[in-house]
Amino acid sequence: MKVLLINPPNKEILVSRDMAGGLGFDRNETMLLSPLDLAYIASTLLQKGHSVKIIDAAAENFGLEQTYTKMKKYNPEVVISLVSLPSINEDCRFLKNIDRYIKVKKIAKTSITYPPIIKEIINKSKINFCICGECETIINEILEGKEKKSTAYFDKNGQFKIEEKYTIKDLNKLPIPARNLLPNKQYHYPLLGKKTTTMQTSRGCPFPCAYYCPYPLVQGRKWRARSPENVIEEIKNVVLNHNINRIFFRDATFTLDKKRTIKICDLIIANKLKIEWWCESRINCLDAELLKKMKKSGCKGINVGIETGDPKILEEQAKIGVNIKKIKNIVKNSRKIGIKLHFLIMVGLPSETKKSLYKTFKLLEKIKPWSMGITIVTPYPGTPLFEEAQKRGWIKKTVDWSKFGGHFSIMKTDNLSVSEINKGRKMISRGYCLTKSCSLESFLKLQILKFYFKIWSLLG
Numbered sequence: 516m517k518v519l520l521i522n523p524p525n526k527e528i529l530v531s532r533d534m535a536g537g538l539g540f541d542r543n544e545t546m547l548l549s550p551l552d553l554a555y556i557a558s559t560l561l562q563k564g565h566s567v568k569i570i571d572a573a574a575e576n577f578g579l580e581q582t583y584t585k586m587k588k589y590n591p592e593v594v595i596s597l598v599s600l601p602s603i604n605e606d607c608r609f610l611k612n613i614d615r616y617i618k619v620k621k622i623a624k625t626s627i628t629y630p631p632i633i634k635e636i637i638n639k640s641k642i643n644f645c646i647c648g649e650c651e652t653i654i655n656e657i658l659e660g661k662e663k664k665s666t667a668y669f670d671k672n673g674q675f676k677i678e679e680k681y682t683i684k685d686l687n688k689l690p691i692p693a694r695n696l697l698p699n700k701q702y703h704y705p706l707l708g709k710k711t712t713t714m715q716t717s718r719g720c721p722f723p724c725a726y727y728c729p730y731p732l733v734q735g736r737k738w739r740a741r742s743p744e745n746v747i748e749e750i751k752n753v754v755l756n757h758n759i760n761r762i763f764f765r766d767a768t769f770t771l772d773k774k775r776t777i778k779i780c781d782l783i784i785a786n787k788l789k790i791e792w793w794c795e796s797r798i799n800c801l802d803a804e805l806l807k808k809m810k811k812s813g814c815k816g817i818n819v820g821i822e823t824g825d826p827k828i829l830e831e832q833a834k835i836g837v838n839i840k841k842i843k844n845i846v847k848n849s850r851k852i853g854i855k856l857h858f859l860i861m862v863g864l865p866s867e868t869k870k871s872l873y874k875t876f877k878l879l880e881k882i883k884p885w886s887m888g889i890t891i892v893t894p895y896p897g898t899p900l901f902e903e904a905q906k907r908g909w910i911k912k913t914v915d916w917s918k919f920g921g922h923f924s925i926m927k928t929d930n931l932s933v934s935e936i937n938k939g940r941k942m943i944s945r946g947y948c949l950t951k952s953c954s955l956e957s958f959l960k961l962q963i964l965k966f967y968f969k970i971w972s973l974l975g
Contacts, residue, residue, distance in 0.1 A: 537626025539599025554692030824878030
């Protein structure tokens with residue numbers, strides 16, 4: 516077959532469809548990540564003898580007409596296009612309008628697991644069917660009609676059906692992504708720089724954050740990992756075949772298995788692979804010995820989920836197994852070793868209060884992490900938080916999915932209104948920015964903000 520894989524244009528909403536477990540995450544111009552899903556699918560199809568092309572319209576800054584024109588010129592038999600939650604309306608409209616330009620089998624690829632939304636995607640986009648699960652190793656069989664796992668569709672009787680979700684148990688069976696079909700020079704991650712590629716060495720997350728986190732929802736609670744040797748083969752391919760030396764590892768918890776991480780680092784060093792890399796992990800999956808080895812192998816920094824500065828919320832709801840003492844200890848060690856920590860802060864958990872928001876403000880003021888990203892709790896459909904939010908009336912019955920990208924306050928709680936959550940986020944963000952400046956003016960502004968924040972927290 517002649518297959519065209521598409522990461523649709525990003526004109527209405529800037530979104531990274533690969534992030535938040537594949538559900539999609541709001542981005543700005545400073546970040547553009549490669550669509551790993553499409554590169555994996557392409558690699559499998561190429562191995563099976565198909566003709567494959569990838570159009571990453573978001574990376575190439577293609578508009579709709581330009582994308583449709585290139586599609587028509589390629590004249591595929593099958594089009595597979597990504598659909599994320601925040602960009603769902605734009606993505607479905609793109610798929611629907613393909614019919615105006617070319618008659619082709621249309622398939623949506625999404626990580627969304629919530630049946631009503633999958634049904635909505637099929638109805639809105641007028642596609643043949645939707646792939647809504649892992650499919651990289653069975654995509655050939657799906658296209659040939661021999662496999663239905665991980666798909667959703669309307670049958671001949673008009674009944675909506677979602678087949679059993681397929682899970683790749685042995686990730687070593689994944690092919691090396693077909694990066695040769697991607698515009699690699701276009702991708703960049705602000706914490707690493709230009710020409711950064713992404714890799715994924717494990718899937719799934721066993722931690723209790725599944726209450727609100729999209730990774731366990733999409734990838735499962737069981738952690739599946741590629742072997743260090745398998746990982747190194749892909750790193751070699753990235754460096755030697757594509758001349759890329761910056762890698763952002765997209766695992767939910769890259770260092771969950773300390774021995775595996777050390778082995779990967781040792782193999783990077785032994786193979787003299789001169790790379791700079793970044794990953795995401797948890798505070799309680801890091802220690803000084805591991806940080807030293809990671810630094811030696813080229814690690815520049817780590818995204819760590821802190822979520823809140825309130826000790827009780829941190830230990831009971833946000834990051835069970837993490838506490839303030841462990842955070843301070845890792846910050847101290849990382850600074851000594853020379854690895855940057857990017858704090859991931861999240862406001863608006865159900866037990867959050869004005870006082871807990873102020874505690875987050877105070878923690879950041881005291882620790883002064885190298886950098887910080889702050890998001891608002893998003894009740895992703897399918898998570899326990901989403902179910903609770905619906906039952907307790909925290910979210911509206913009519914939901915605007917375009918706001919589910921991590922930076923919009925769409926959920927109130929019993930303790931905070933939407934406006935209060937937004938206000939707390941703004942003050943925390945402003946306070947952190949002021950701590951990064953050494954000027955007298957910034958110091959005075961910080962003291963005023965701190966005083967106001969404290970009063971605000973006490974009054975509510």
